[in-house]
Amino acid sequence: MATTTLEPPAGAPAYQRFWVLDWLTTVDHKKIGILYIVNSFLFFFAAGILALVVRSELAVPGLQIVDQDTFNQAFTMHGTIMLFLFIIPALSGFANYIVPLQLGAPDMAFPRINALSFWLLPLGGGLIFSGYLFGGAAAEGWTGYAPLTQQGGVGTDLWIIGLLLVGTASILGAVNFITTVFKMRAPGMTLFRMPIFVWTVLVTAVLILLATPVLAAGLIALFIDRNYGGSFFDPSVGGNPILWQHIFWFFGHPEVYIVILPAMGVVSEVLPVFSRKPLFGYKAFVFATIAIGFLSWTVWAHHMFTTGAVFLPFFSFMTALIAIPTGIKMFNWLATLWRGKLMLTTAMLFALGFISMFLIGGISGVMLASPPIDFHVQDTYFVVAHLHYVFFGGSVFGVFAATYYWFPKMTGKKLNEPLGKVHFWIHFIGFNLAFFPMHQLGLSGMPRRVSDYSPDAGWTILNMVSTVGAFMIAVSILPFLVNVVATFINGEPAGDDPWEGNTLEWATTSPPPPYNFDRLPPIHSERPLFFLTHGHGHAAERPADLEEDEAEDVEHRKGLV
Amino acid sequence: MTARTMQAHPAGEEAAEAAIAHGASGMPTALVGMLLFIASEVMFFGGLFATYFSARAGVPAGAWHPPEPGHLDLPLAAVLTAVLVASSFTMQFGVWAIRRGDPGKLRLWTAITLGLGILFLAGQLYDYSQLGFSIADSSFGTVFYTLTGFHGAHVFGGVVGLTIVLARTTRGQFTARNHVAVEAVSMYWHFVDVVWIFVFSTIYLLR
Numbered sequence: 001m002a003t004t005t006l007e008p009p010a011g012a013p014a015y016q017r018f019w020v021l022d023w024l025t026t027v028d029h030k031k032i033g034i035l036y037i038v039n040s041f042l043f044f045f046a047a048g049i050l051a052l053v054v055r056s057e058l059a060v061p062g063l064q065i066v067d068q069d070t071f072n073q074a075f076t077m078h079g080t081i082m083l084f085l086f087i088i089p090a091l092s093g094f095a096n097y098i099v100p101l102q103l104g105a106p107d108m109a110f111p112r113i114n115a116l117s118f119w120l121l122p123l124g125g126g127l128i129f130s131g132y133l134f135g136g137a138a139a140e141g142w143t144g145y146a147p148l149t150q151q152g153g154v155g156t157d158l159w160i161i162g163l164l165l166v167g168t169a170s171i172l173g174a175v176n177f178i179t180t181v182f183k184m185r186a187p188g189m190t191l192f193r194m195p196i197f198v199w200t201v202l203v204t205a206v207l208i209l210l211a212t213p214v215l216a217a218g219l220i221a222l223f224i225d226r227n228y229g230g231s232f233f234d235p236s237v238g239g240n241p242i243l244w245q246h247i248f249w250f251f252g253h254p255e256v257y258i259v260i261l262p263a264m265g266v267v268s269e270v271l272p273v274f275s276r277k278p279l280f281g282y283k284a285f286v287f288a289t290i291a292i293g294f295l296s297w298t299v300w301a302h303h304m305f306t307t308g309a310v311f312l313p314f315f316s317f318m319t320a321l322i323a324i325p326t327g328i329k330m331f332n333w334l335a336t337l338w339r340g341k342l343m344l345t346t347a348m349l350f351a352l353g354f355i356s357m358f359l360i361g362g363i364s365g366v367m368l369a370s371p372p373i374d375f376h377v378q379d380t381y382f383v384v385a386h387l388h389y390v391f392f393g394g395s396v397f398g399v400f401a402a403t404y405y406w407f408p409k410m411t412g413k414k415l416n417e418p419l420g421k422v423h424f425w426i427h428f429i430g431f432n433l434a435f436f437p438m439h440q441l442g443l444s445g446m447p448r449r450v451s452d453y454s455p456d457a458g459w460t461i462l463n464m465v466s467t468v469g470a471f472m473i474a475v476s477i478l479p480f481l482v483n484v485v486a487t488f489i490n491g492e493p494a495g496d497d498p499w500e501g502n503t504l505e506w507a508t509t510s511p512p513p514p515y516n517f518d519r520l521p522p523i524h525s526e527r528p529l530f531f532l533t534h535g536h537g538h539a540a541e542r543p544a545d546l547e548e549d550e551a552e553d554v555e556h557r558k559g560l561v
Numbered sequence: 562m563t564a565r566t567m568q569a570h571p572a573g574e575e576a577a578e579a580a581i582a583h584g585a586s587g588m589p590t591a592l593v594g595m596l597l598f599i600a601s602e603v604m605f606f607g608g609l610f611a612t613y614f615s616a617r618a619g620v621p622a623g624a625w626h627p628p629e630p631g632h633l634d635l636p637l638a639a640v641l642t643a644v645l646v647a648s649s650f651t652m653q654f655g656v657w658a659i660r661r662g663d664p665g666k667l668r669l670w671t672a673i674t675l676g677l678g679i680l681f682l683a684g685q686l687y688d689y690s691q692l693g694f695s696i697a698d699s700s701f702g703t704v705f706y707t708l709t710g711f712h713g714a715h716v717f718g719g720v721v722g723l724t725i726v727l728a729r730t731t732r733g734q735f736t737a738r739n740h741v742a743v744e745a746v747s748m749y750w751h752f753v754d755v756v757w758i759f760v761f762s763t764i765y766l767l768r
Contacts, residue, residue, distance in 0.1 A: 175597040217608025229697025243615045
């Protein structure tokens with residue numbers, strides 16, 4: 001009887017907790033990542049319903065569905081929740097799951113702080129939403145401009161406290177990510193062998209670390225104004241409302257890149273895998289990411305051109321300058337696709353959607369960087385169109401690309417591709433129907449954040465088209481949800497590496513064991529797994545070749561001497 | 562011979578640990594985290610200082626003073642500054658002591674630092690009770706109480722950290738090689754001290 005039984009079996013946890021308790025107390029970065037993602041999607045659906053309220057009200061002139069105050073609450077909560085509790089945490093969730101795996105690490109640097117960062121999110125989000133229970137949620141817009149914030153009810157205080165908690169979560173998460181990148185890399189994983197996604201998360205974390213505390217200071221000042229008779233922002237007692245705009249946008253513009261950079265990282269992981277080529281210009285991409293992070297500190301006042309309180313040429317020039325590193329990335333992506341063997345999976349479709357939609361948002365961004373145009377369209381639907389093309393067409397497409405791409409790693413099962421493509425196309429067409437007409441609405445003068453407009457303004461048809469598009473986006477979520485549920489129940493097994501990926505997360509099982517890796521492949525490039533599975537092409541024995549070459553070289557030189 | 566093997570042993574142990582642990586070389590992970598956290602705190606106080614200078618710039622020249630009869634107590638603030646700066650030195654003496662492997666001295670210096678921290682907080686509360694203006698009186702009152710109040714809250718956070726260090730060193734948990742919590746708390750304490758020097762210079766000296 002020469003059988004050997006392992007007790008407990010290899011790979012199984014040493015003891016089993018009740019699964020609810022297990023998820024509530026987990027400090028495993030993979031489980032925390034999934035908690036982040038699930039939590040973010042719940043807030044996404046809530047904020048999406050609020051968007052439908054807004055679009056329904058605007059479908060035709062007149063007030064049909066909600067009164068003006070409810071409308072204000074709806075667009076305020078829509079913006080706040082989408083940004084702070086969906087896009088940022090969703091991308092943080094993927095970063096939580098994927099970054100340690102891509103670095104070849106067993107976990108994040110501070111697993112318990114990681115759990116704390118997550119649990120602050122539902123708490124903060126719940127507080128922000130709880131305004132609805134206490135006489136109405138915040139209604140000043142997600143930017144919370146003074147002195148409007150002086151007029152809000154208790155919902156505004158809950159908004160402030162909730163955002164402070166969410167901001168604290170972000171800061172702790174940023175500390176964790178940066179420390180993980182600098183202290184937890186596997187042997188051989190040098191900084192310039194890190195996957196692009198890790199690079200974008202690193203730059204994002206630096207932006208979060210330095211920008212979010214400034215918002216926290218502003219929110220605290222606002223809280224003091226509202227509750228203890230302070231005079232920071234309220235002009236009626238000697239405060240300066242423009243100061244709030246400076247503080248908010250000093251955070252808010254880096255925030256824009258906090259939201260887009262990890263999505264760019266996702267696209268830079270997906271495109272090479274489904275083009276069957278390495279990313280074109282790895283180092284150029286890394287330096288472009290760093291440059292965007294750097295420039296993001298110099299452009300905040302382009303949100304404030306019409307205040308008359310900022311130096312227009314400087315902020316206009318710096319804003320236009322950001323188009324250069326962003327353009328570099330565009331060409332990186334296009335050159336990656338060029339003559340690639342394209343595989344149009346759903347993840348790839350969302351990545352291609354990202355590139356095209358983000359391009360439109362980027363171009364309207366350069367238009368807005370020009371003060372003469374900005375003065376004309378300030379606070380109109382043109383700005384709403386621009387920000388949705390970068391946030392939704394950019395970041396949210398990135399979130400879906402990440403979902404389809406990494407779902408097999410997280411669950412061991414592949415999402416259904418035909419259903420995914422149905423999701424993508426309804427989503428893509430609905431998105432453009434909803435937001436492209438807003439450019440024209442803005443140019444013809446329709447202001448944002450109004451609940452009603454005149455039937456004579458000529459805006460009725462475009463508003464109706466936009467509303468139809470918004471409902472198409474909502475409909476597109478149904479095949480996605482069906483897909484996720486059906487895949488959980490009876491999905492196609494994915495295997496360890498369903499996409500023939502490049503990076504280390506595909507070198508372990510799907511889903512990975514709690515400790516992530518039994519053994520790591522040698523890391524000599526930013527695509528260690530590609531070289532492990534495919535060899536170096538014709539140079540499969542390249543290291544040996546190189547040694548021979550070098551040996552010959554040495555002999556040759558000896559001969560010369 | 563015996564002395565030699567005993568010396569060699571810790572070095573070998575260290576090398577083995579370095580080979581096992583990820584990133585065991587360089588600065589300890591916890592200190593990297595603390596430094597990053599302090600970086601975010603610098604930006605937080607940067608935001609508060611921005612509100613101070615903005616408020617000050619919005620007030621006509623010469624009007625930037627607490628409303629009568631609420632003069633700031635400069636001598637008391639100067640004494641409290643000396644107390645806090647001294648506590649940074651005593652904290653560092655404690656760090657040096659544990660680096661030499663002397664937990665007794667660490668305990669002594671931590672206790673003194675903790676006492677100075679509590680003295681500072683008590684002095685600040687006394688100052689608040691004596692001042693004749695409130696947070697709602699003027700722009701000056703608002704930024705004064707916000708800046709000094711948030712600094713005080715950070716001192717309180719440091720006092721909590723020092724209490725933990727004191728409790729742990731009393732239980733003999735720190736050695737020359739294992740005392741990262743002491744280093745982290747001391748970093749934070751120095752940071753709080755430096756912030757106070759800026760707060761003091763801005764509010765009391767830059768009249």
